[in-house]
Amino acid sequence: MFLDNFYRKIGFYIIKWLIINLLLGFLGAVLVLALKKGIFYLNQFFYNKYYIAPLIGSVIIAIIIYYLDFRARGLGTDIYIRYTNNKYPLKSPFRLLISKFLATSTTLGLMGIGGLVGPLLLIGSSMAIVIDKVFNYFKVKLFNSQLDYRVLSVCGAAATLGPLLGAPLGGGIFASEILYKSSLDYNDLFPAILGSSFGYYFYHAFLPMNSLNIDLALPEATLKEIFLLILVAIISGIIGQSFISIFEAIDDYFSRLRIKSFLKPIITGVIVLMIMKLLKVDSFIDIGDINQLVFSPLREGRMIILIIVKILLAMVIIGGGCSAAIVDTALISGALTGNLLYYIFPNIPLSILVIIGLSATLASIANIPLATMIIVSEIFNLNLSLPVIIGSIIGYLIGRPKAVFKYIGEE
Template identity: 35%
Template sequence: MEKLHQYISGYMSKWLSIATLAGMGGGLAAVMLKKSIIFVKHFGGGFPLWIAPAIGGIIISLIYLYDPHAAGLGTDHYIDAVNLEEQYHLTFKNFYTKIASTAVTLGFKGSGGVEGPMLMIGASLTDAIASVPILRRYISGREFDIVTICGAAGAIGAIFRSPIGGGIFVAEVLYHSSLHYSDLFPAILSSIMGFVVYRMLVHPTPMFDIPDYLPDVSNIPVFLLSAIVAVILSIIFTKVYTVVYRMFCKLPGKKIHPIIGGLLTGLIIMQLPQVSGTGIDVIQTMIDKNLPITLLLLLLVGKMFATSFTVASGGSAGLVIPALFIGAIAGNSFSTILKVTDPALSSSLVVSGMAASLASVANVPIAAAVMLMEMAGYKLGVPAALGSIIGYAVGHSHVIYGISCPDDWQYNDFKEIKKRDRKHGGH
């Protein structure tokens, strides 16, 4: 009984405090990023579409002169910060440079999401937390990694309005679909606190507005087919991104790559403005109504290449929302081809496709199901869960993270991480 009392009063109270603090910091970071993107859009929106991403690229190149780690999607930096803590460390400088570079990338019409930057932004809070003398005395060794995970969880839970799924995502993405409970429970607490702070300050609506719907068992085969198509498209997206990334690896003048990527992105969004930014509004349109197949195909190709040019060139944006975008196209295509007139069934096909695409691209089958239920509504748990299972089963070997230039130090380190994960039972 005495040992139980010591555990509750010592270990539990310590992590309740630290996880709460880190989660609140992550939630505040999500608010800062959202408001920063809105602020920059006022300036980026005044330029023609074809040149806006390139102008953003010029600003980003200047930011990278100060902090090269602000480049790219950010997820790999988060993974390295946790798994390679002795070789790689995020600092508070990365916090504000990543917010600035992400706001510029998306504010000037670059194509991408926010999850990768948010992982890095939240994780970089560890440096600030660990610098507080009263806290530093109680954090040592492996516990620094858990604080890093908690900061990332608070940011993800807030920005995706997913208090449970955000915590699962940051733990699951580390080890390629295996979960460590020592990471999971503090992460979920932090994710909840991040969501609470975000909700208090931003008053967010749900990410997607979905009609109430109780799945009919007779529709399960259609959900599965929608998920399979989404996985195939996601694998193609991963291949496209890899090819574009390796193309930029071979180009000289790395510091001006964001400008080149911005010019290429501008050529695409000049013809297809729907693929600029995060594309959440377009996903909502695909939930609400069936779109013509020709338009869906154009959006598919445009989003794949616009996102690849933006992120692979060094623009600061994530790949999860583009993955959701691609999954939504798969579901909406099925709805259009089958001439579905029930809006609830049509939106369920879109949710199934999004869950499959997320589970495939990021290797997070549990997080994908939970996050889609929290973003779209728990009544859509059946298509979300089925899509997630299919996404992981078919596409788990095509994870989009860890793609680096062969001469990049992260390339070899990431391969070592995957070997370590397999040794300890990860996938």
């Protein structure tokens, strides 16, 4: 009798989360595709044609924040962490979904800088809560406990990260691991991997070409190089912590400004317009073009300055209340660090330095060592190589005291 009851519960659990994740994966893939298409068309028809597009974008974002939902501003990751960890229930999820979607597409489409990881965490999670509301409307009660709502939220976030990153396993781990500083909860980890995998599958059914995956065959590191790799990982981890300090300083500056919150994006738009147009930053690198840093050392000083300026502008955009992600910027920062360290360690292959640099920087900034290992391995088609492991672990250990995301749980 006991075993019958046990297997009945397990069977219901498996079927329930299979069906839910199938639905979330499909909708997550549609959201990612729609967001990317929206950004592309805004870039093509407005950003590349009109000089003041960043200023127009900042005004639109201010309107969204003021009239639709103030939660649409900033990273999105902190809100996801807070309510998924049951610090408070998510209210008006549909309004948040729409406003965050519009704010993100406007930020990246009209301001030209930023990333999608953080906003999509919140968009996907909000989508999952909206689905629960729809089920409740039709009197279908599938989620009865706080744990169910937590798992649902994580699965929704994972369903958008898998297709975005081209990392079906890493997307699920990221959505779960980001919630805590030093642990993983299996209750949401495995359903999240399922949601991420379904999202990845549906996205590539719609759009077979994967923009992020880069085929990279890393050479084997010698024993002598391993000690140098550890040193490179330490340097990259420390740079990751410096990255956090700069971002916090920018964020604190905007927080202390004694003006209405919806006016801050407009100030940001003016700053971005002046700097980007003066230095022509808009023509350079995005996460999809990270292979430029992997395969050839940067030799032109202006090119290096442009990347650094673009990284700083991404921080200003987020600190000023526009909707973008810091994770994508961290990957670029780490890749740039590894690329520049090639001039100090020319005997180590450039690809190894870039991989260890971005792994250590991301793990240091976001406190996600396992997700970093898997995501970097999936993006670069690696077999969990030693540089990825060294970079992720050392970066995490250096960054443990301070992560860029607030509200991460302690256990």
